[in-house]
Amino acid sequence: MFYGKYLKSRSVKKVRLPFTDFSKGINAYVSENLLSQKYAVLAYNFSSESGALKNSKGIDELQLLNGNTITPLDSAILKLYFYRRYDPELLCHDDKLLAYTQDKKLYYIDLAKEAQSFTLIGGTTFNKTPVGINYRLNGDDVIILCSEEDSMTVWDGKNQPYIVESAPLISTMCVHYERLFATVDGEKSSVWFSDDLDPTNWDISLEEAGYIEIIGEKGSLQKVIKFLDYVYIFRSYGISRLTAYSEQTDFSVVTLFVSSGKIIPETVTVCGDRILFLAEDGLYCFDGYSVAKIMQNIYPLFKGCDNSNAQSGFYDGCYYLACKLNYGETDSLVNNTLLEYNINEKTVNLIKGVDISSITVILTESYSNIAFSLRGNNSCKVATLCDENSLFTVPLLKCWKTPTTDLDYPDRYKLFRELYINTQTDIRVLVSSDNICKMVYIKGGKGIKKADIGIKGKTFCMCFYCDNEKALISKPQILADIL
Numbered sequence: 001m002f003y004g005k006y007l008k009s010r011s012v013k014k015v016r017l018p019f020t021d022f023s024k025g026i027n028a029y030v031s032e033n034l035l036s037q038k039y040a041v042l043a044y045n046f047s048s049e050s051g052a053l054k055n056s057k058g059i060d061e062l063q064l065l066n067g068n069t070i071t072p073l074d075s076a077i078l079k080l081y082f083y084r085r086y087d088p089e090l091l092c093h094d095d096k097l098l099a100y101t102q103d104k105k106l107y108y109i110d111l112a113k114e115a116q117s118f119t120l121i122g123g124t125t126f127n128k129t130p131v132g133i134n135y136r137l138n139g140d141d142v143i144i145l146c147s148e149e150d151s152m153t154v155w156d157g158k159n160q161p162y163i164v165e166s167a168p169l170i171s172t173m174c175v176h177y178e179r180l181f182a183t184v185d186g187e188k189s190s191v192w193f194s195d196d197l198d199p200t201n202w203d204i205s206l207e208e209a210g211y212i213e214i215i216g217e218k219g220s221l222q223k224v225i226k227f228l229d230y231v232y233i234f235r236s237y238g239i240s241r242l243t244a245y246s247e248q249t250d251f252s253v254v255t256l257f258v259s260s261g262k263i264i265p266e267t268v269t270v271c272g273d274r275i276l277f278l279a280e281d282g283l284y285c286f287d288g289y290s291v292a293k294i295m296q297n298i299y300p301l302f303k304g305c306d307n308s309n310a311q312s313g314f315y316d317g318c319y320y321l322a323c324k325l326n327y328g329e330t331d332s333l334v335n336n337t338l339l340e341y342n343i344n345e346k347t348v349n350l351i352k353g354v355d356i357s358s359i360t361v362i363l364t365e366s367y368s369n370i371a372f373s374l375r376g377n378n379s380c381k382v383a384t385l386c387d388e389n390s391l392f393t394v395p396l397l398k399c400w401k402t403p404t405t406d407l408d409y410p411d412r413y414k415l416f417r418e419l420y421i422n423t424q425t426d427i428r429v430l431v432s433s434d435n436i437c438k439m440v441y442i443k444g445g446k447g448i449k450k451a452d453i454g455i456k457g458k459t460f461c462m463c464f465y466c467d468n469e470k471a472l473i474s475k476p477q478i479l480a481d482i483l
Contacts (some may be wrong), residue, residue, distance in 0.1 A: 013482040018475070018476045021051030022400065026299040032403035032461075042327070044337070044352035044399035045389050046466075049345065051398055052474035053464065055389035057340065059374075062384040064111060065367040071117040075101035077108040077356040078378035080371050081132040083108070085141040085157045088474060092228060095364045097371065098143065099382070100129055100138045106145070111364060124161050124294050126150045132435055133173055135199055136181070144199060146170035148185035164200045164479070167190050172265065175199075181224050181231050183354060188220035189213060191242060191429060210248055214240060218258060222265035227275060228288045234268050235263075239286065257291045259284075264310050267321060271314040276334055278302075278310055278321060295341060298348055301325040313359035315370040318342050322356035322372075324326065334375060349468040351389070388469040395469040406463045407480060416460055418453045420476045425468040433457030444468075448475075454482075 017037070024038040025048050032041045040048075045055040051135040061069040061283045084114045095111045099118060104125045107118035110229035128147040135144055137154070145153045163446075169185035170192075195201035195208040202209045214221060219236025226232075231242040239257040243250075261281030269279040275286040276294070293299075300383060305324040312321045321339040338351040355375040359430035362369045372383040389396050407414055414434060423442040430437060434457035442449050460480075466474060 007417050015480055015482055017407055017458040017478040017480070019477070022053050023051040028300040029297045035401055035403040037405060039403055040400050041403050042195040043399060044327070044350040045396045046400050046471065047349050049347050051471055055350055055469060055471040057215060057385045058351065058379065058390040058469065059354050059372065059383050060386035060392055062369065062371050062382040066114055068116045070109060070382045072380035073099065073107065073118055073412045074380065077101055077105040077382065079129050079476035080360040080373050080382065082360050082362050083143040084134050085158065085377040093365050096157060097362065098132065098153060099373070111362065111367060121161060123157065124153055131170065133175060135175060137199065146173065167200065167202050170265060172223045174224050174231060176226045176231045183221045183224055183369065189215060191221060191224060195246070197436070206248055212242070212251060212253060214253055216255070218255070222263060223268050225270065225275065226267060227270055230288070232275070234263055234265060234448055236263060256289065257286070264307055267312040269312045269314050269319060271319050271393045272292050276319045278307060295348055311335070311356060313361050313370060315361050316346060320359055321368065322359060325350070327352065349392055354391055390469040395467055400464045400470055402462045404459045407482065409482050413458055413483045414457055415456050415483060416453045416478060417481060418479040418481070419453055420448050420477040421473065422448060424472040425466055425470060427473060428465040430465070431455060431460065432461040433460045
């Protein structure tokens with residue numbers, strides 16, 4: 001008698017994994033094995049607030065109110081300044097944009113006029129990049145410029161600038177109750193203040209100018225800033241508050257915050273009803289009384305990077321931070337990223353591949369914008385944000401890397417068969433499984449696109465790449481066999 005032999009068939013379960021959307025943005029802080037596919041473990045030059053992947057903003061030349069772009073200078077721009085000025089003779093605003101260049105000179109351009117080129121401000125040179133501030137002095141709007149190596153220079157927008165030899169060598173400054181408060185070169189343990197109503201008078205007395213010595217273990221004084229009717233002093237490792245209303249004898253200082261990481265002074269920016277800043281141990285929000293960490297989901301990208309040259313500004317509800325981030329690759333840029341943080345929405349976009357050396361915000365009666373100076377081949381141009389993700393019309397590479405997934409079957413092998421996706425532009429998708437990688441190219445256009453993958457493994461992740469200045473990617477789905 002014969003008995004038939006039956007082979008047990010291998011069970012295969014087909015699964016379809018829809019991503020639904022990309023709305024959660026980047027999270028490099030939580031272990032990727034715990035993240036849903038709505039997150040990215042790394043992303044740049046993409047925006048995902050709508051749930052689809054769209055291009056983030058980019059960088060292009062600044063256009064003035066008349067639509068003109070500015071003729072590039074012959075020397076690299078190191079810093080830009082907005083000079084708000086009202087002309088009492090013409091009874092109109094005569095606002096200007098100033099540029100300090102590598103040849104140690106200052107230039108200006110009128111923002112509301114037909115001029116397209118910078119004009120040299122004669123009689124001024126600075127050995128070190130100065131800080132600038134607007135002030136109404138004796139009825140005239142002036143801009144005051146100082147540095148740790150150069151005497152105070154005052155310009156009224158019409159006449160030759162003049163130097164105030166008696167002023168200290170100032171590193172940062174702010175205006176509070178018509179006095180100029182400043183940190184100065186040297187030991188940086190004192191806050192200096194000018195005479196009331198006269199920032200050019202630094203004669204020390206109880207009726208005129210003076211200084212406050214601040215001794216402690218929180219490091220040197222790095223920046224002073226006016227906020228909520230106080231002067232806040234940002235030190236290397238802490239924040240102090242200076243109360244200074246009228247008489248010098250009533251001035252007082254209290255310490256509010258001690259940081260475990262060094263505060264980077266040029267990232268300290270007033271953003272409406274709060275101050276944002278970067279320290280070595282993270283990004284912070286300060287409301288005048290307490291400090292809280294923010295954007296912890298991207299903090300790991302800061303590790304191992306030198307951000308001593310980081311710059312910041314606040315414009316149109318967003319905190320912009322030019323900084324250095326670690327993308328797991330080497331580059332020669334000082335600041336390789338412009339971070340955009342929406343204050344109200346609490347969303348973050350990273351514009352990678354731009355090296356910004358300074359940020360200034362232009363706010364006139366009829367025109368507002370944010371302006372950047374850059375390093376490298378574009379260092380002589382004045383730049384701003386644009387809607388296309390490009391650097392002066394050259395598209396930037398966009399990347400979105402998904403968390404690793406085991407499709408909820410951790411102990412079983414899967415065959416990743418197909419990827420379905422909507423994309424309006426050409427994209428590349430790198431699919432990785434265990435030690436296997438495969439790059440597929442998907443043509444953009446209307447309707448669902450299908451890509452054959454055909455790789456096997458226990459876990460998968462994908463990187464979406466787009467070289468086009470515009471992008472619109474949505475509804476990816478994985479079709480796989482669970483073996």
